[in-house]
Amino acid sequence: MTQGAGQGPAARTETLRDFRVPAYVHDVPANVMPTEPAPGAENPDAYPEGYTPTERDLPVISRTDPPPAEAPQQAPVPAPVAGEGPGPLFVVGDVHGYLAELIAALQEKGLIDAEGNWAAGTARLWFLGDFTDRGPDGIGVIDLVMRLSAEAAAAGGYCKALMGNHELLLLGAKRFGDTPVNSGAGTATFQAAWLLNGGQKSDMDRLQDVHLQWMSRLDAIEIEDDHLLMHSDATSYLDYGDSIEAVNDTIRETLTRNDADECWDLFRKFTKRFAFRDEESGPGAVRELLGAFGGSRVVHGHSPIPYLLGEVGAESGADDAEEKPARPAVEGPHVYAGGLAIAMDGGVTMAGKLLVQQLPMDI
Helix, strand or coil, X not given: CCCCCXXXXXXXXXXXXXXXXXXXXXXXXXXXXXXXXXCCCCCHHHCCCCECCCCCCCCCECCCCCCCCCCCCCCCCCCXXXXXXXXXXXXXXXXXXXXXXXXXXXXXCCCECCCCCECCCCCEEEECCCCCCCCCCHHHXXXXXXXXXXXXXXXXXXXXEECCHHHXXXXXHHHHCCCCEECCCCEECHHHHHHHXXXXXXXXXXXXXXXXXXXXXXXXXXXXXXXXXXXXXXXXXXXXXXXXXXXXXXXXXXXXXXXXXXXXHHHHHHCCCCCXXXXXXXXXXXXXXXXXXXXXXXEECCCCHHHHHCCCCCECCXXXXXXXXXXXXXXXXXXXXXXXXXXXXXXXXXXXXCCEEEECCCC
16 A cells, blocks of 8 residues: 555655655546645746745545535434433544534534534534635634534533644744745745645634634644544654643644744644555554553544545546546545544545544444
């Protein structure tokens, strides 16, 4: 199998090419939404000396289907019996600004009501990061999660969120803009990386201090009911500490120092992916994380399930009048790495499914 980003020989210098579109995706589909290129992208010779252009991490594929009009009615989330501990645990994959799809998915699981208010009592809800970019309303997604956090806490449950690479990217674009940073192979900028990876001007225009403070204080990794929750399918969390508390503290301190190069390195490591995908090395990578941080299974977002399965770029049947990229056939989380990892990014940016899953799963 294709080796995950950053998994090559130690002597090799990593660049942004190490965590862009996987090598087996040769063509960007015709309906990829264009984003503003980095300076000089129209003519590679126009780049300033020493400038290394950033590249899209994954294609931005427009959804051709309309947002869900109304979620199917589901039975309310069952409340726990008094004295029997906390309510049921749910996790949400990458949202990327698709607010309507998120609302529909939460309603389907009975977590919010028809008006969008918390309806799950003492249930516990974790978002795995990547709230913005690529989709139309990232700030609306953050506002919803912040509001649900307060409503859930008032009901005896909670709604919490983890740091994703796109939170780091948006923070960097706002804080540092076009300030050059050392990418490991020249210079780059957060602004260029943000635009090339689906940054939305409407999100930047609506970004407020309260959003910046909320994002900068997010934990990177947590454990719930023996599930190790994280955004990226990468082992780079180990670079920041040997315990959950140490990792979260180190990352918050890094963001507090407000050093552009440090923040870029943090973003770069969060953008690595596919560490668990290889059938031979993947289970060992998961066990390394579990051994350091605890838990019996990793639950992550970040890498869309169609990419993990190698299904991106497939086309519908040749008999169709017009061949189009097929809608990713994702109906639920992807369990892999010998049953040790659960992938939660259903590929909503690729016309896939925004996943909300109750844990534990029957595996």
